[in-house]
Amino acid sequence: MWFEILRLIVNATGETLYMVAVSALIGSLIGGPLGIFLATSRRGELFAAPAVNGILGIVVNATRSTPFIILVVAIIPFTRLVAGTSIGTSAAIVPLTIATIPFVARLIETAIRDVDPGLVEAARAMGATRLQIVSKVLIAEARPGITLGITLTVVSLIGYSAMVGAVGGGGLGDLGIRYGYQRFMPSVMLAVVVVLIVLVQIVQTVGDLLARHFDKRARRT
């Protein structure tokens, strides 16, 4: 019995990690460049394209303000198209990724906007190309902020991935609802919550350490 529960929890944790890892990865690969573009495409900026910037901004805001559960349901046809099904762990990755993209994009935009414009000016004065400015100045300087942004994304994804459990997405949330709630096994519910807390703690701690390591600015304390 206990062994069975343990097996369930281990499996569910694996599913959660899988969903979180894949959607964080794909979401960041798309959301990252989007965030960089959002941060550099207003009037007078490096990739000035104010109209595109404005439209993307609206799309990002719209996606971010749609409640996640509604997003999951609303994009079911798209999910089927991509994953072949709308139920299960792999299917859950689709809405998770869609929700991650604008989330990551805004966080990275903020991190990039925090970079001192004087550094961009200095790089321009050196004869840097725009891509060199992005890679050698903006991303390099924003690394602590980007790291914290991705950490926050992963932490949020752990929560969201538990939510997709409610719609048959597998993972820890699914386990908690099926065993803890529907079969009334509070110990399973408790175990699920404990595992989630531990996961979040680990991710946050590692993220903080990495960000600190990247941050060579003077510490104010």
Added chain:
Amino acid sequence: MNAPAGQRLEGPGLAAHIAQEPAIAFRNVSKSFADAGGAAKVTALDALDFAVPRSSITCIIGRSGAGKSTLIRLVNGLEKPTSGSVIVDGTDVSALSESALRPVRRSIGMIFQHFNLLTSRTVYDNVALPLEIAGVNRRAIEAKVMPLLDLVGLADKSRRYPSELSGGQKQRVGIARALATDPKVLLSDEATSALDPETTRSILGLLKRINAELGLTVLLITHEMQVVKQVADRVAVIDGGRIVEEGDTYSVFTRPQHPTTRTLLADVVGVHLPAFVTSRLSPEPKPGADAVVKVIFTGPNATEPVLAKLGETMGLHLNILAGAVDEISGRPYGTLVVSMDAGPETLARARGFIHDLGLETEVLGYVV
């Protein structure tokens, strides 16, 4: 400076022409910005003409908002003129596209008020950055960076991060970085404005040394007259987007013509009379009043015991009210304010006596 029409420039003629041609020339340059609202225009530069001689240290001084930063940013194309042209080393940079500007920018170094060093890079890697950008290989970068760090006296800090350095050290890194691509021109926008006077002096000393050793043309923007006084061969005063006065530093400092120059110089050169004198000073001679005369020592006579001679020869009672000796671009400039018990005639003779010794005088007023 321009070749006569039709004449071909070749051989020694061409060489001579290049030697005379200024390192940087602004020709009828205007620059206006759309206001924040978008409607109103701000004219930052107004039909400005100006030349920076090759291998000189030229300062442009002006109040905040006078257009200094706009002017210097035109040189490496960070800003484009609304009209007119900016010629750097024979190339009209105002006509170049962003991609054509890139190689030109590599031949122009720039240093900044807030240093603009990358916080995520060590001192070494900051100096290496312009070389990386230019596509120089690792080996060649190393061969270039270490001697530069030596030159600016920071070889032992190569593995440090900018946050671990003082302001003066950061600016030295900035200078090493600016020199990495062997530029012909060094631009400095208020590079010492965030530094204390002591550090400013050492940074200016370094710039002077670089100018002398590398023959680099230095264009320096500042709002501090002290800076001009210490380094500049030539100085130009900018006001309202125009150069209102220019010349070699010593003449501009000792004989300022434009009111803006005078105001900027007020606290820097010469002397300040104590309040008890200025409050009693009247512009008209009165019977029994003493004349207050400013004696200006320039050049080698500055150390001559002029006043002693004057008192002796003419039997005058001289009172020293204030005095100072300055050094302006390496030359002494002294001012002494004295009162003398002289009527109009004696005063004229005393002034003649002083003039004969090669000094200048100015009557400031009369006190009873």
